[in-house]
Amino acid sequence: MFLTISLTGNDERPATDLGFLLHKHPEKAQAFSTSYGDAHVFYPEASAQICTAALLLEVDPVALVRRAKGQGKDRGGAPDAALAQYVNDRPYAASSLLAVALRTVFSSALRGECRTHPERAAAPLPLRIEVPVLPARGGAGLVRALFEPLGWTVGAEPIALDPQFPEWGDSRYVRLTLEGELRLSDALRHLYVLLPVLDDSKHYWISPDEVDKLLRFGEGWLENHPEQQLIASRYLSRRWALTRQAMERLELARLADADDIEVEEIDNAVDETTDTEEKPAPLAAQRRDAILEALRSAGAARVLDLGCGQGQLVGELLKDVRFTEIVGVDVSVRALHTASRRLRLEQMGEHRAARVKLLQGSLTYTDTRLKGYDAAVLSEVVEHLDLPRLPALEYAVFGAARPGTVVVTTPNSEYNVRWETLPAGHVRHADHRFEWTRAEFREWADRVARRHGYDVAYVPVGPDDPEVGPPTQLATFTLQQITHTARTAQTDQTVQTVQTPKEESAA
Incomplete structure (x- = not known):
């Protein structure tokens, strides 16, 4: 050769x-x-x-x-x-x-x-x-x-x-x-x-770590290659389970790169305030403020930012010394590199740098590194997954990692009519797989809370329109104080109802 x-x-x-x-x-x-x-x-x-x-x-x-x-x-x-x-x-x-x-x-x-x-x-x-x-x-x-x-x-x-x-x-x-x-x-x-x-x-x-190799060496070009399905299938010797895993992670990596182009850009595009009026904070900033308030109210010190993207929330958490350990997790290695540069981790002081860590991982697979934290944040993440994949994320976060508090934000689809530039029937971002109404979000959150032993509370983020509600909806899940025996039984029941990816692969 x-x-x-x-x-x-x-x-x-x-x-x-x-x-x-x-x-x-x-x-x-x-x-x-x-x-x-x-x-x-x-x-x-x-x-x-x-x-x-x-x-x-x-x-x-x-x-x-x-x-x-x-x-x-x-x-x-x-x-x-x-x-x-x-x-x-x-x-x-x-x-x-x-x-x-x-x-x-x-x-x-x-x-x-x-x-x-x-x-x-x-x-x-x-x-x-x-x-x-x-x-x-x-x-x-x-x-x-x-x-x-x-x-x-x-x-x-x-x-x-x-x-x-x-x-x-x-x-x-x-x-x-x-x-x-x-x-x-x-x-x-x-x-x-x-x-x-x-x-x-x-x-x-061909072992499962071949998927990691494919994504590592394909980073930056394979996510948007028109022949990515063929490339993944052939590279992994047409092993269907590995190919499906690679395609899911490639899709998540592609979505992560686009996560910054969110609804606040639509909001800014139709801003009708005059130069003399005080402009409201961008929706993204209001969302981060609401998340920080929920974490402070929960007394969280060790926090996971799941789907951290380019590290905007991680940077805000670092500014508050009460958050002693901050872990950003994302499927995209490129997004993590961008987050590292944005946060200037290499120039950061030793004491400050010791508080933050960036990890690569998929949120639809259980990860032992994520266990034992006070709180986890899923900010504008769930709507980027296909609905059939949500149970895997639910189990990975609420069933396996099981932090004391979980904060979830997602768009409120009812509010979309307030944006004149958004065509009727369209989601706010091309990569959103769905957008929930307030009732649909509460139905999902209530079900997850019951299944995994959490209480859940809701707050609006952004202007709360009397007819269609706020642009962003936020749910705070708080782990119930139950006995170890009851918690174990509850987790066993969850395992029976939600098949983990490892079990799925074995099957």
Whole structure:
């Protein structure tokens, strides 16, 4: 298997900077051992104008078969077909094995790390990538559909089965070239995910942590890729349960990036106050104030912000010293990075930084890290989930994490008629799966409270219209003071009625 990465440059920004970015010296040929053979890195050319790094993977077919047997993946079938395991295209055609070698050999470059040239690692570069033989189940059209939305100029030349017999047609292989100005780390992450997708045959055991890998290396581009369903399915070897989990988390990550574009923007768009009138605080600020008041009234010190997005509420909590531990949780790693920058965690004093922590996680799955806190906040979160997924969130928060207080805010759909710019029958945000009336919200909250042993109280947020109510509705759940035995029995009953994702997977 063979792949080259080329960078063009000039005397001021020499192309040989590629050696620093890849952490591999252009004047050396280096070898690395992988699970399936030896990977070699060398530079066919290295000048100020152009520098090319080559990755050659020598696959050991016997080791590949033995490893597959050890992992329970012996696909040899009948004895007559056993030779196919040893005689195949694996030593020559780029596949998931080459993706593994990329991650092994260029791990720092994949993360975008370069201590000597950090500005080059963070900037788009004029790159050219060539893969002489690439399996492409779906043909050249699929290759273009996968790479072109990412900003690449794609060349995908089909390779004939035999040039001497053109009537035989083309093989399933293409000669791939990619050209574009992208960050090197992005280019490597595109290859790491999409090489096995095109091959459509991963050559190692697919475990649940492959979902985490897919989301980690797909962060920033896979959330909005038009072929994300195909990418997730093929990358996870068409394992339906893992693919569904990946798609749900990708959707939540996409929604998290849009969470800041909420109803307060509609509110501001129709603000009819004059310059001499005092303008009311934005709805988002009123909502945060109401949440802080609920947390203070509950006497909470250790608080979870579930679906923290870019950290606005976390920042407000940090301003009040009575909140001694603040944990922001979000499914989007990118949102957490933005929150970290917004909060300036790296520049924060030691004592203040010790009070805050940011965690990546999905709210529809139980998480032992979230147990034992005084309070949890779900601010403008529930409406972004499909209704069939709400029971999973309910159990994860109210049944498993079980904080003493839970504060939930969500839009009041009745108030939508007060915004002239919002078409009738439309939700306030394109990513809202639903919006409840006051009666519907209370019906849901009352049911959750009864099921999990909480009391619940309601307060309006924003102007409380006598006809349609407030724009935002807030519910505060308070854990009832029940005996440990009764609480255990109640939790057992909940487990019987709400199947957790782990049980669901096992089933």
